[in-house]
Amino acid sequence: MSHEIDRTPWHERLEAYLDGELDPDARAAFEAETAVDPRLAAELASRRRLRDRTRAALGSAPPADLVDLARDAARRSRDDRDGDRRRSPFHRFRVDRRWAAVALAASVALAILAPRVLRDMTGADGRRSSITRSGQLVALRFGDVPGETIELEAGCYHRSTGECR
Amino acid sequence: MTNTGSDPLDTLARDHVAAAYRFLRSLVGDAETARDLLQDTFVRLAPHAAAAGPGLVFATARSCAVDHLRRRTSRGRVERPAERDLVEARPAPREHGPDRALEEHEFRRDLLAALGDLPEGQRTVFHLSEIEGRSYAEIAAVLGVPAGTIASRKHHAVRKLREQLGRLGHES
Numbered sequence A: 001m002s003h004e005i006d007r008t009p010w011h012e013r014l015e016a017y018l019d020g021e022l023d024p025d026a027r028a029a030f031e032a033e034t035a036v037d038p039r040l041a042a043e044l045a046s047r048r049r050l051r052d053r054t055r056a057a058l059g060s061a062p063p064a065d066l067v068d069l070a071r072d073a074a075r076r077s078r079d080d081r082d083g084d085r086r087r088s089p090f091h092r093f094r095v096d097r098r099w100a101a102v103a104l105a106a107s108v109a110l111a112i113l114a115p116r117v118l119r120d121m122t123g124a125d126g127r128r129s130s131i132t133r134s135g136q137l138v139a140l141r142f143g144d145v146p147g148e149t150i151e152l153e154a155g156c157y158h159r160s161t162g163e164c165r
Numbered sequence B: 001m002t003n004t005g006s007d008p009l010d011t012l013a014r015d016h017v018a019a020a021y022r023f024l025r026s027l028v029g030d031a032e033t034a035r036d037l038l039q040d041t042f043v044r045l046a047p048h049a050a051a052a053g054p055g056l057v058f059a060t061a062r063s064c065a066v067d068h069l070r071r072r073t074s075r076g077r078v079e080r081p082a083e084r085d086l087v088e089a090r091p092a093p094r095e096h097g098p099d100r101a102l103e104e105h106e107f108r109r110d111l112l113a114a115l116g117d118l119p120e121g122q123r124t125v126f127h128l129s130e131i132e133g134r135s136y137a138e139i140a141a142v143l144g145v146p147a148g149t150i151a152s153r154k155h156h157a158v159r160k161l162r163e164q165l166g167r168l169g170h171e172s
Helices: A003-007 A012-018 A026-034 A038-058 A064-085 A091-119 B008-028 B031-051 B052-076 B079-086 B100-116 B122-133 B137-141 B146-165
Strands: A150-153 A156-159
Touching: A012 A038, A012 B146, A026 A038, A038 B008, A038 B079, A038 B100, A038 B122, A038 B146, A064 B008, A064 B031, B008 B031, B008 B052, B031 B052, B031 B079, B052 B100, B052 B122, B052 B137, B100 B122, B100 B146, B122 B137, B122 B146, B137 B146
Parallel strands: none
Antiparallel strands: A150 A156
16 A cells, blocks of 8 residues: 555555555554544454454355365366367367358359359440350340450450450 | 376366355355356366466356356346345344354355345455455456455445444344
8 A cells, every 4th residue: 555545544444454455654554543543443353353253154164075076077178178179170270160161151152243243244335245254255235246255344345356435 | 187186177176176166155145056156167267277376266266156147137036045044134132042153154144145235346355355365466356457446345345244244133
């Protein structure tokens, strides 16, 4: 405790005093203050009695079987965990498997969505053409040539002739 | 695994079971639940057995107890096991001359019930300080609060306990 202790309520300092948390100066000041006030001295004695009684009530040794109970529970848990690791061929890749699942989901989404995006690409002239991912025209629109290879750009397409509007 | 003294779980259990159980008993109020939570605590501690000290043991036990108390509250069980006993714990008339053992039994029961009325943080501070003799710095680490708040929490906890015990006829 610091010099601020003088502003701390006496009962709060009482707890710190009994718990050995006051520094030597604060401890001496507390004892001096309490010694000259019979009311505080009686309060300190009462609190000490309660402390002793509380420790006797709640501080007793627990049942003897608890050590075995706790240790065996922990041991079973550890052995189960070790067993799981030995059994699973993927236990070394526990973290990697999560990322693999994310990557798989992303791949599936890409496989489903990519053709639609490509099919829905609209030319700069407003005409729509169905094309494959490799750029082959597969559906006829006015002016398109089946099997003709086109190059793709964002927002438009143009034939190998270089036409792009 | 071998069942020898070199197993860190042996050391962990031997050194910390008693304090962890007493702490859990104060936090949850009844012995049976404290036994269950003690097992949960040591299951959680098992991977860290070699490095676990009192701070980690108390923090883990508290975490188990808090989880349990939340579940109990969410299920609507507001009655604590000790509350039923509390009704019967009115002070025996002095003319009946209760013997000391009975008196101490009643005091313990009422103390546990009074502890149950405290906020969990104050209960933790009171038990770790009063019963286990832990320093305010250690308790602050268990609770994850500044050490400067412990004295105040302890004071409030003691004041409420004394009021409750006084109402039940115990010297406080």
